[in-house]
Structure formats: structure tokens, C-alpha cells
Amino acid sequence: ALSDLQLVVAMGQAAADVLNDLGVCRFELGEPGKAMEDFEAALEADEQHAHATLNRGNCHRLAGRLAEARADYSRATSLDPRLVAAFNNRGALSLVEGRHADAVADLEEAVRI
DSSP states (O other): OHHHHHHHHHTTOOOHHHHHHHHHHHHHTTOHHHHHHHHHHHHHHOTTOHHHHHHHHHHHHHTTOHHHHHHHHHHHHHHOTTOHHHHHHHHHHHHHTTOHHHHHHHHHHHHHO
């Protein structure tokens, strides 16, 4: 899948979805820096791309940039109020930060959706 996505990007035909998918592949392969570049490119192509915003938040969290991760998770929930992963990830982040009430609210919303 990675090589197919890279070919589409190299051909200059990459839309936000393709760039996001490429970033997901790279993130899963342990290349968060390259994944971040892909998510940024996806958001340049479509600044309203909720999944790319969520995934960029995951890169921020992995790098220890928790404020940036929270901002991306929050934006993702605004862009797509049914994006369960955004509520789940923001809730998990809140739990780590000791923001228990926020964690409960987000995790309950994820279950509700």
C-alpha cells in the first residue's frame, strides 16, 4: 500500500485523502516525522480534513507536544462531530494530564456516538 500511495503522490495526483493515507502508513511503520509531513500536506490540500487533523494530533502526542495534540483533537471533533477516535484520543490525553472530568466527558461522547 505504501508504494502505491507514494506513486500517486509522485504523479502529482495526490488529494488530501491519499496524503492522509500515506501518513497513516508511515505512522504505522514507525516514521512519525514523515507521517507529520504527509498530514501537513493533506491539510494544505484540504484544511477541513478531520482525519488528517486527528492524525497530526497523534504525531504531536507521540512527540510530547500535548497542547498541540489537544488542539488538533479538539479541531477534529469540531470538523466531524461523529469522529469517535478524536473524542477517544482527547479523552485519553485528558486522563494522562489528570483532567478526569474532561476525560470522562470525551470518553462518554465516544461511546455515545
